[in-house]
Amino acid sequence: MRPRSLRGRRGYPLLDGGRGRDGALPETGARSRRPMTRRYRLGIDVGGTFTDGILIDEETGGTRIAKVPSTPADPSVGFLAAVERILGEAGIGAADVGYLVHGTTVATNAIIEGKLAPTGFITTDGFRDMLEIQRQIRPSLYDLLFEKPRPLAPRYLCFGIPERLDAAGAVVTPLDEQAVAEAARTLREEGVEALGVCYLHAYRNPEHERRTREIVEEVFPEALVSLSSEVAPEFREYFRASTTLINAGVRPIVERYLSSIEARLRDVGLEGRLHIMQSSGGVLTFEAARTKPVFMVESGPAAGVIVSAYLGDMLGFDNILSFDMGGTTAKTGLVENGAPGITKEYEVGTAARAEHGAKGAGYPIRTPVIDLVEIGAGGGSIAWVDSGGVLRVGPQSAGADPAPACYGKGGP
Template structure:
């Protein structure tokens, strides 16, 4: 009998697991060190700690970093790129814009495919989809033979105007699979079916670069979980905030790139609905990275185009800004000044205090020396920290700076906090958004430890710490539905658009999306579709994604779409031009497949507790250079209605919350900590 729903998030330092027992209506969590040599080892170990027989697991969802790590570390596959004859240099030339225009040392990122590995194919499709030159099958066979002889294990195919007519790309895939079924093939019209050759090619190349790694990882995980008794599908978190089965993930691995961080963003969306907070800044601080995302007016901030390491990606993703700042971020000295990150001690060897051979001072070591972390209480007492090793590592830095150990430890935390506040400004202030209008949701193993201090730097007065903060991304994955996105390029002045053609393209995408959802065993009654249009003022490069609320597109609905575009443009950019000429660029359909999930939780007890808070102990903790006797509380003893004031430390088996003076803490009906800055 199946009774469990399991969410798993692999981080750079820890692997987090959240198990929901449908029978008992309760959660269990697990946090173990990530196994970087074979990520599935940590997954299986964590599952075995929670469930004896995997056959009891009804739903399994997993956020994987296999593809992202391969991309970031440049350890992806050997990729061959096939392009239309005469367009060999599209990928290498890229765009002429210079992101860091004032840096004299700026260099474009090295392409993932070297020019010698780009092969031209004789064919030509025109911009309207008409075939001008048929595919030369004889020449194609020669190219395929060369690819096989050269030992490529992945091929990216990006032909001119294939987004309009994919016939030649499909033929190429069939020919490659016939001769070399072991080679992974990525087609641009399947990965990013929209115009702009460089962006489409870049997206397809990244997909091909990580495809064999993700395919092998998922195949291994499927095999090992099946051996343990798991009978259902493996669901993989997508970068767009939905999930897909592992079979679909193998075909579109690019959708898994941000699958770990996105779990927290989706969890924040659910938390916002439960607590009536519509504007949230979501921060996930683990051992390696710090991820920031937004929930605006109750909706996730999803972008249809982004870039990673300066490579453009044309696929819907939750807009996440990531920097190398986590508990494992290493402190170092450059030019006589203290620096923190982006290099991380990771899970192996980890911070010095882990006792696994690490000797470099990290943010976690600094928090331990300051007393914010407990040697005995870390991970619910399952992991003992070595304070002497942390002290020794920080003293080495302090001696070089001519500072005291405590002073240096506070400096390490202050620098990390400043970097994280700047990361939040990148998604807010730099886009005209005032962070003070938002509540800060903090999660991850280290997020609650720094959340209030970061909020203070930004003037944010409300901080939310979820009940499962330490494993919140894994919890968020259990709140998602299956999602698939389809797109068609349709460039036309909006008023002069061929409305019949628009309707036809929308219907075509809905059929395509219906088929994908059906493959993932979604019933018709559980499917829903959202139509949107990318619109811009004529002459602009960027677009605004405008939702459609009507099925029939006529003159009246066109006027409504135009009005909504002007309104949204004004909200996003602070200005609009209602008299300006506007044009449609892309038509989009997002399909959702509803999955069973936990019913929204009710209040813990219905009434506030009248009992007093019991502190686990009091200890000396450093606050702004001064040691203060500070109460250490545990979430086990905190109930709805409890209220207390900083300074205080709240320990949970999976994370620690640090509350300085000047802040009030209340436990809400769901067990979340609501932290509010007191008015002076």
């Protein structure tokens, strides 16, 4: 197929991004043809190793890019460094940016590396072991040595509460509010930061879950509570519980991260709209992402598939295989007939293994996600030898600090 003209949707050349011969954005400031009116859009992608930025002038189509090392101890530091570098090189102020969209693997990497916040689980009495039992689905049905993913919450942080709804949402057993309060007190003493609540059939009637949150907030106001009836209101309790626990486990991490970013951006004068890429390819406001971070689990990787589809359209190709190698993970996605596939049958946290992409090796989430295969092996993954003497790679990564050995910073 012969490629179409290398021009964007607005007719700006793709190869030079609308820049002048010296690679700079078109002239801005006092001598510009038009006054500054927040005409710039800024995109920032934070990975485990590098943070990348792109600045777009909406009037001219001009672009500028920047790359800085990520800062794992506080990713917002690397984020702001990318913002300051790209704005400084372009010679514009933060106040000129009207829209910022952010793609990040912060949530993804926390799941893959097993670094979720301490999380408790409250469910219907008799279903406390749901996270241990999980499901029959596995990558290889007859693999006797298969190890299920580690439960998202250890058993001692899981509590069964006397309550029951039938399949239509009618109350069979009233909620035992005293049991909820006792569970909340225990979880507070155990030092959890977040809590997931998943009662049977709560998708039909959320009242027990909502009342549980009210009680927990009275007893343990510091806890960040996620309800299955709000995060994934659909049937199949394990899948709903898994989605809710992932939301709960990454919520403190994302809350701190986004709050830090927003504060730093406001400090430098950026008052434009702030959005996060969703796993589905859409965007969330920062406020929405704080309460439902599970919707941004594949934030950065989703953006990669979308831009692959966009470039494919420019080049005249409808079917594309997208590959994204990061420092911690590697992702691949399929663009078919010009559009990325969307699925709700998705898993996260899958370790690198022979059955890449096979169901049952990770944690299921029931939110719309651009269909990707992701493994915990990236450019900075650490090679190690397991107890059986087998060489393995990942999921732990050297990241940006201390970084791989080739950086000469003392890393592995």
